[in-house]
Amino acid sequence: MSIDIDTARKVAHLARIRVPEEHLPELAQELSNILTFMEQLNEVDVEGVEPMTSVTPMRLKRRVDEVTDGGYQDKILKNAPDAREGFFAVPKVVE
């Protein structure tokens, strides 16, 4: 599968990564190479094989329904570029 320049531009935009127009052909080519490399896996016949989700026989870890965390507004806001009255303050988002 190959990624064209338009797809590369769209993916960059969705990921909010600014890519200058002149770099797009190179990026598209790199992404295509990665996908082509991975497509080799399609050659393996996996008919009837359960998908492997972990390399160790692990079960999804669970927690009990108890409040054990939170209550540190100062720490949550510590790295915020701007915070006011306990809120993160961000450039206005208009609906």
Added chain:
Amino acid sequence: MLDHLEFKAPEPKVIAGAKSDWELVIGLEVHAQVASKAKLFSGASTTFGAEPNSNVAFVDAAMPGMLPVINEFCVAQAVRTGLGLKAEINLTSAFDRKNYFYPDLPQGYQISQLYHPIVGEGEIIVDMGPGVARRVRIERIHLEQDAGKSIHDMDPHMSFVDLNRTGVALMEIVSRPDIRGPEEAAAYVGKLRQILRYLGTCDGNMQNGNLRADVNVSICQPGAYEKYQETGDFSHLGTRCEIKNMNSMRFIQQAIEYEARRQIAIVEDGGEVVQETRLYDPDKGETRSMRSKEEAHDYRYFPCPDLLPLEIEQAWVDDIAATMPELPDEKKARFVKELGLSEYDASVLTAEVENADYFEAVVAEAGDGKLAANWVINELFGRLKKDDRAITDSPVNPAQLGAIIKLIKSDKISGKIGKDLFEIVYTEGGDPEKIVEERGMIQVTDTGAIEAAVDEVIAANPEQVEKAKANPKLAGWFVGQVIKASGGKANPKAVNEIVAQKLGL
């Protein structure tokens, strides 16, 4: 036992356009906040109204290196909800990331279950009046994280973000497009809310946003929907628009009504409906396109690498099933079949689980379902409404009301005195039986005493006696006088008989 009463489907709503008639096809996605103490993947509290950003753990704020750990109780609540909607439970489900950028979503993705939801197909019977109901199929229920809250009106240039709600567990309950009118859509949300509240899996508080709905609306010509039903082919239906984030049943109805008329106008004008997301503005009574966000709706879902598949055991599901309460449909059917209530009264009494519990406690004491239903619905609800009180806050407890009803049933007091007694118990409290004795409210059924009273009234009113003999309808006047003289305590039936006999009627 029958788990619901028999019913027939309602007629679909028909809207007359300028050129032809149109029908509506509606499907809903309801987001219900799971009633839990802690969030879906963190130990932070879910309490509403806390100081901003105080109910936030590092994992909710998406701090580097933090990993989600699932709250098992939230999983149990989703399973319980699935069982309540008679749905299949998937013993293996999995979490996916839904990627988008917004300031109130610090992770840059929402953890959801697109490909393998925890609950599969179920159904809800939506009551539309006695004997009429719509069977709405449920497509799926999945677990997902809620986003934070953005506040746009606190500053002219900034938006303020509170992450307290970030990561709270939601159940997204998705219906099939089986709903055929605005009233049905509102009734569907009402019925779902009722079931969730019976189950205790969501508090159903729409004002706080704990239950909100996205409504999909399309229009079609009469007959087209039936073709869709036969073939399962969506091309028979019109293009749908999604109205986002509705948290009021009244607004849901208004928005659907407006949206259907908007689509009809477009199609009759030769245009085409564009599939899009819209917002309802209750002030203007119209829906508006959110097209600006459309472009961003490429969520690039993929399995969440932080979470293994969620595997649950059938035995665990069975344990949850063993603790299921009696649900509204079953309760209503039992009230009708075993207690002899009308379907209407049974609906009123089962609407809220607290009402049903109260009523059943009264029946246990009074031993008469119909009489208890009359008293609870007419006297108790009326009186509570007057004081704007909830049933859980009723000054008259079920044992007291049951005792009042027993006194009436055993002819110790008349129905009229019963109402006075109810008012006394309501305002002053106390044991109804004692009050009746202490205040001499017991009904006089002693025929001797009544005869004496009747004789007295007859002797004092010879002119009325002559008139009554000519016109027997006037005997009622004597009955009234005797009951009045007894302070309402004389048994009306006995008085009637004795008056008739004494007047020779």
